[in-house]
Amino acid sequence: MRIVVLAGGIGGARFLRGLQAAAPEADITVIGNTGDDIHLFGLKVCPDLDTVMYTLGGGIHEEQGWGRADETFTVKEELAAYGVGPEWFGLGDRDFATHIVRTQMIGAGYPLSAVTEALCARWKPGVRLIPMTDDRIETHVVVDDPDAGPGGGRKAVHFQEYWVRLRASVPAYAVLPVGAEGAKPAPGVLEAIGEADVILFPPSNPVVSVGTILAVPGIREAIAEAGVPVVGLSPIVGDAPVRGMADKVLAAVGVEATAAAVAAHYGSGLLDGWLVDTVDAGSVAEVEAAGIRCRAVPLMMTDLAATTAMAREALTLAGEVRA
Template sequence: MRITVLAGGVGGARFVRGLRHLVAITDLDAEIVVVGNTGDDAWVSGVRVTPDLDSLLYALAGVNDEGRGWGREGDSERVSDELRAYGVGWPWFTLGDLDLGTCLARTALLRDGLPLSAVVERLAARWPLGVTLLPATDQEVETWVHVVEDGRDRELHFEEWWVRTRAALPATAFVQRGVERAVPAPGVVEAIAEADVVLLAPSNPVVSIGTILGIPGIRQALAATAAPVVGLSPIIRGTALRGMANACLTTIGVAVDAAAVARHYGARAHGGLLDGWLVDEADADGVPGLETGGIRARAVPLRMTDDAATAAMARAALELVR
């Protein structure tokens, strides 16, 4: 069985780790391919940072900082302190020393001419991840946010809007720079086309999954695949448990509601993407309307409290379309 997952950062990493746990504790003979968001990527202090891909890498390698939700466990920040003292980089964006080592290795390999997909493969080979990790694209596609600050229209990199302002500045639009020239990274379209099931992780629908879907060819591959496409809601009882999905959804005019996000993706039966959708038990009242609209839906616990709970979510997603 081949399972392809489209995922963002922290929430996506937790979900994929739970899916991997499900495969490990059952007799499920499955290959997992993860297509990671690259829209959060940025050049910072001369190095290429890929926050979502690194969150996936570290979580699957078992070296992530569970407390912060990002970066390496037990990391120090001496280099970032020095950069800050010199006035270099983003003072509000702290990279740990081990994390910076990954970024330096990535940058060196990119400067040597390797595409991002080859760099990800090289970095991932260090640890037994149990999955194949692919970037959505090899091209630089960065998410920028239009805001109004001090009465002026401004454009901020998504990381600045998220980390520095904590989404306190209302966004008026999200723009993926360079997306129109991007192509799916090697293996991405094949992973979707040849999958037995495609899962949309409970990641931000706008700037994580949405950025992946915006790369020409990926949405079309999802529409054409024979595999069922099942998503898991990142919204529980009107609240996003991770990230800034609340503010992002409001900006694009989508209600912060589990069923509304499913309708945003749309039913494949009516030209959209979804065959199935899981909502939390707290949002069970939205299931009948989704079923009527052509999306098979089910209410199950969706809080990723540990690998066992997340594995149960993954099992429910697979069983929904069996």
Template sequence: MDVVALAGGIGAARFLRGLVRAVDPARLTVVANTGDDITVHGLHVSPDLDTITYTLGGGVHPAQGWGRADEAFAVATELRDRYGRPDWFTLGDRDIATHLVRTEVLSRGGRLSDATRVITDAWAIPFRLLPMTDDDVTTMIETVDGHRLHFQRWWVGERAEPPVAQVRFDGAERARPAPGVIAAIQRADVVVLCPSNPVVSIGTILAVPGIREELAAKPVVGVSPIVGGRVVRGMADKLLGVVGAETSAAGVAGLYADLLDAWVIDDADADAADGLRAGGLAVAVTDTIMSDVDVTTALARTALGLVT
């Protein structure tokens, strides 16, 4: 069975730990959000690509769920204390090595997908990891007081505190899917929407022309990132209302209504199951809190079982 997963952030990375046990990794393609990418100290940083790589490669910080384990910050400290450089987006020393490699590939005329292949090969990632596009797409936050902030500036630098008026994906309308993305979707037997932020992770991927259209012809199953009316991690609740969705398992499903065939929700949201089924979805109710890899593997198998 060929599987494509759309992924972004910590929730997706953790879900993939189970998905690679539920399917043959050699037949899995993961398409990752790159709207969060940012240049820091001249280095191209791809947070979602790196979180997936570090998590599946066994090098992620176990408590944070992002960044490197056993990290040091000598470079960041020197940049801040000696050179007075901003430190709101801190890069660890081990993490910098990844960004140096990526930036070197790009500076020689390579594409983001080329750099991603170099990095994932070095980490022995068992599946194909692709950026959603090689083109520049930047998630921008427009605040209610009229400021435009890069998503990372709002999310990390401002701790997602400024109220949001609109989310924009600058450059998305001109972007093309990265090489291999469309072919993987066309070949797929099933597409999985990982439990990621539906607005600025999955939504960003779907904003790239051609991807949403191809998904419409495929069986699509998603795992809700909302449990009991609350986000499990992150701050999606601050953005769902901006796009007209309530913070609920049903609210997120509604954002994917033109694509979704099946939806996995947590036991805490069991009372929403009948309404979702009445809307035409196949629904599974199970434990979606990915407390360990066995639970996560069972979750992945439940999701796939709804559409295969």
């Protein structure tokens, strides 16, 4: 079975571990979000790709969900001693090595997809990990500009500045995948979608993770036209995000933070099946009325067993919608 998964960071990576356990023989291709990539200290940092790679490769900081286990922060402390920031982005020494290798390869002319493949040669994540694009897409978030004059004003900041520095604590008025209109899917992305037996949307952020991947021209269309089951898992449980601050960016795109509203946001033209948590069983009828097959199952990724069960439910639902 060939499975394509559109993945953001922590949520996508943890779901993938469950999927590998649920379908150990499957051939899994992960299309990774690169909209939250950022240049720091002259280095190219790809948080979502690395979270998937480290998680599936056994190098992740398990409790934190991102970054390396047994991490130290000597380089960052030294950079701060030079007065060089930002200090709000936590890059550890082990993590720095990944960004140094990536930046060196990019500088030598290799596209990000080739670089990601080279990095995965070390981590052996057990999936094929492809960035959504080799082109530059940067997710920006429009927020109030505290430095604006009388009458106020707004400005666009890098997603990481909104998410990490501001901790999504200020109103977001828009989410802009800057550069998306001119971007092309990375080599292998459309081919993987075209050859897939199932396409899954893990409980990743529907706006800044899966939404950004779908913003790359050609990817949404390829999924809609693939003619195979497309099944998603709600990142919203009981009207609140399971993890992270998805409700904040959902508001920015005018979507209510409910499992049903997220399904409607993807739409029946894209989504064939949708899993909501058992606490949201009341919304199953609403989702099905919108033309999307829906089941209520436990959706908390508390451990590998729970996550594996979720992945199994997603594959079961895919089998149902196919039939």
